[in-house]
Amino acid sequence: MIAAASPTGTTSPTGTTRTALQLVQSNSLPALVQIEIEQLILRGELAIGQRVNESELAARFGTSRGPIREALRALEESRLVRSEKNRGVFVREISIAEADEIYDVREALDQLIGERLAERATAPQLRELEGLLAQMDDATAAQDVNSYHALNLRFHDLLVEFAGNSRLTESYRKLTKGLLLFRLRGLQDGGGFAVSGTEHRAVVEAIAARDGVRAGRLLRQHAAESRARMHKAACAVN
Amino acid sequence: MIAAASPTGTTSPTGTTRTALQLVQSNSLPALVQIEIEQLILRGELAIGQRVNESELAARFGTSRGPIREALRALEESRLVRSEKNRGVFVREISIAEADEIYDVREALDQLIGERLAERATAPQLRELEGLLAQMDDATAAQDVNSYHALNLRFHDLLVEFAGNSRLTESYRKLTKGLLLFRLRGLQDGGGFAVSGTEHRAVVEAIAARDGVRAGRLLRQHAAESRARMHKAACAVN
DNA sequence: CGACTGTGTATTGTCGACAATCGACAATTA
DNA sequence: TAATTGTCGATTGTCGACAATACACAGTCG
Numbered sequence: 001m002i003a004a005a006s007p008t009g010t011t012s013p014t015g016t017t018r019t020a021l022q023l024v025q026s027n028s029l030p031a032l033v034q035i036e037i038e039q040l041i042l043r044g045e046l047a048i049g050q051r052v053n054e055s056e057l058a059a060r061f062g063t064s065r066g067p068i069r070e071a072l073r074a075l076e077e078s079r080l081v082r083s084e085k086n087r088g089v090f091v092r093e094i095s096i097a098e099a100d101e102i103y104d105v106r107e108a109l110d111q112l113i114g115e116r117l118a119e120r121a122t123a124p125q126l127r128e129l130e131g132l133l134a135q136m137d138d139a140t141a142a143q144d145v146n147s148y149h150a151l152n153l154r155f156h157d158l159l160v161e162f163a164g165n166s167r168l169t170e171s172y173r174k175l176t177k178g179l180l181l182f183r184l185r186g187l188q189d190g191g192g193f194a195v196s197g198t199e200h201r202a203v204v205e206a207i208a209a210r211d212g213v214r215a216g217r218l219l220r221q222h223a224a225e226s227r228a229r230m231h232k233a234a235c236a237v238n
Numbered sequence: 239m240i241a242a243a244s245p246t247g248t249t250s251p252t253g254t255t256r257t258a259l260q261l262v263q264s265n266s267l268p269a270l271v272q273i274e275i276e277q278l279i280l281r282g283e284l285a286i287g288q289r290v291n292e293s294e295l296a297a298r299f300g301t302s303r304g305p306i307r308e309a310l311r312a313l314e315e316s317r318l319v320r321s322e323k324n325r326g327v328f329v330r331e332i333s334i335a336e337a338d339e340i341y342d343v344r345e346a347l348d349q350l351i352g353e354r355l356a357e358r359a360t361a362p363q364l365r366e367l368e369g370l371l372a373q374m375d376d377a378t379a380a381q382d383v384n385s386y387h388a389l390n391l392r393f394h395d396l397l398v399e400f401a402g403n404s405r406l407t408e409s410y411r412k413l414t415k416g417l418l419l420f421r422l423r424g425l426q427d428g429g430g431f432a433v434s435g436t437e438h439r440a441v442v443e444a445i446a447a448r449d450g451v452r453a454g455r456l457l458r459q460h461a462a463e464s465r466a467r468m469h470k471a472a473c474a475v476n
Numbered sequence: 477c478g479a480c481t482g483t484g485t486a487t488t489g490t491c492g493a494c495a496a497t498c499g500a501c502a503a504t505t506a
Numbered sequence: 507t508a509a510t511t512g513t514c515g516a517t518t519g520t521c522g523a524c525a526a527t528a529c530a531c532a533g534t535c536g
Contacts, residue, residue: 027323028321028323028488028489029489029490030311030489053517054517054518055516055517055518063490063491064490064491064492065491065492065518066304066307066489066490066491067489067490067491069304069308069518069519070307070308070311071311073268073308073309073311073312073315074311074312074314074315075315076312077311077312077313077315077316078315079408083266085265085266085497085518085519086496086497086498086517086518086519087497087498087499087517087518088517088518098404098405101403101404101405101406102405104350104354104403104405104406105347105350105403105405105406105409108346108347108349108350109343109346111346112342112343112346116342165339165342165343166336166339167336167339167340167342167343167413167416168339168342168343170317171343171409171413175405175409178405266518266519267519267520268519291487292487292488293486293487293488301520301521302520302521302522303488303521303522304519304520304521305519305520307488307489323488323489323527324487324488324489324526324527324528325487325488325527325528325529326487326488
């Protein structure tokens with residue numbers, strides 16, 4: 001599973017689930033609602049391009065429309081929805097041109113991530129990454145696309161997390177979330193299964209070798225390959 | 239002056255002021271309020287760290303608290319304010335460590351900007367940049383710090399705009415806005431007056447020569463120098 | 477004298493209600 | 507018939523009111 005979305009930006013690093021008490025005390029209702037709606041969008045329960053009905057959401061969450069509207073405004077700021085005056089808010093959809101723009105930025109950030117990781121990654125973190133690689137190999141062997149996809153997301157999320165720059169993490173996450181809104185959802189990463197495996201391993205090796213420029217270059221290339229796969233898959237459909 | 243903040247992200251490219259009719263029709267009240275509050279923060283009329291009073295703002299803008307709250311939630315998402323439950327929202331302040339994190343990302347983006355500019359900048363755009371350089375020389379000669387600062391902001395804003403990637407523009411703007419929340423406001427760019435001049439000129443020359451790697455490297459260095467100046471200024475104070 | 481407790485006020489959090497607007501469909505007219 | 511206009515239901519935009527909470531301050535007790 002992807003790291004839990006947190007409107008305050010403070011994601012619990014260890015992935016520990018806080019008690020409901022803490023959660024309701026720290027986060028306000030609009031913030032909770034925001035997380036919930038974001039999940040709805042990212043899971044595809046709210047279809048891309050679909051209009052979001054405020055009253056309906058309010059009824060669903062058992063609140064009034066006020067908190068819902070606040071949450072939607074936040075989601076608009078993070079570009080997950082778009083809002084048309086007097087018409088409502090819609091789940092945002094991005095074109096391939098826009099996905100390209102995102103990839104352009106993402107590649108640059110990926111390079112930075114690689115460089116920083118090579119400097120800062122600790123031994124336990126490296127072990128965790130390698131553990132993930134092994135799991136991904138298993139998923140590949142079993143041809144389990146869903147597991148692989150989840151592991152892949154987690155892998156990249158850990159990479160940026162371990163880079164140790166919260167702003168970088170935030171920017172990167174926002175970008176990747178946007179990528180999930182691509183019209184042709186499902187082929188964001190057109191089944192680049194086995195290929196990714198070796199690429200991932202090379203990245204981790206470069207990090208372990210403390211070779212920043214190589215890690216950066218490899219991670220950037222990896223993002224570029226992902227983009228290329230997206231193009232290929234998109235062309236195959238169109 | 240810095241490019242007008244637009245909560246929808248669609249900044250008018252030519253800088254044409256739309257009619258009030260269009261503005262009130264396209265942008266909803268919370269969006270307008272958001273722009274207004276953001277300006278208040280960026281101009282320093284709302285002091286860094288200060289609590290923002292919802293009722294007060296509502297009275298000031300002649301609305302109820304609803305739209306104010308929506309605007310504040312959006313500003314929270316863009317990290318210009320932080321919100322504490324049942325206590326209110328505060329204008330965010332960033333430490334030097336956080337500024338460092340932002341600079342880390344900004345440097346990477348600046349490099350990307352330089353590369354893209356060298357590919358895409360048109361002749362008129364180059365002329366506009368050179369015109370700005372001349373104006374900045376004038377400001378330097380007149381020792382007019384305020385004008386220089388405004389021109390400098392505009393220069394960098396044009397650079398990212400001309401790079402022709404809206405997502406990049408958005409990310410970059412959000413980052414630079416965050417930088418303005420640095421505790422020691424005023425010395426974000428510790429008076430690197432004349433120095434910047436030659437750096438800027440070198441960047442524009444590299445772009446004009448269509449040398450992407452050089453433009454990227456120079457622009458990244460320029461950001462690094464800016465960061466260094468911030469550190470120097472901060473140390474001088476502490 | 478210091479710490480604790482209980483009030484009062486200011487502010488935020490949430491809600492339900494009403495006005496404004498939009499889109500669709502029916503009615504009208506040339 | 508086709509285009510225009512009028513009307514209606516649904517949904518959003520905004521508001522004022524009330525509840526919940528936090529903070530400051532006075533009062534009390536050891």
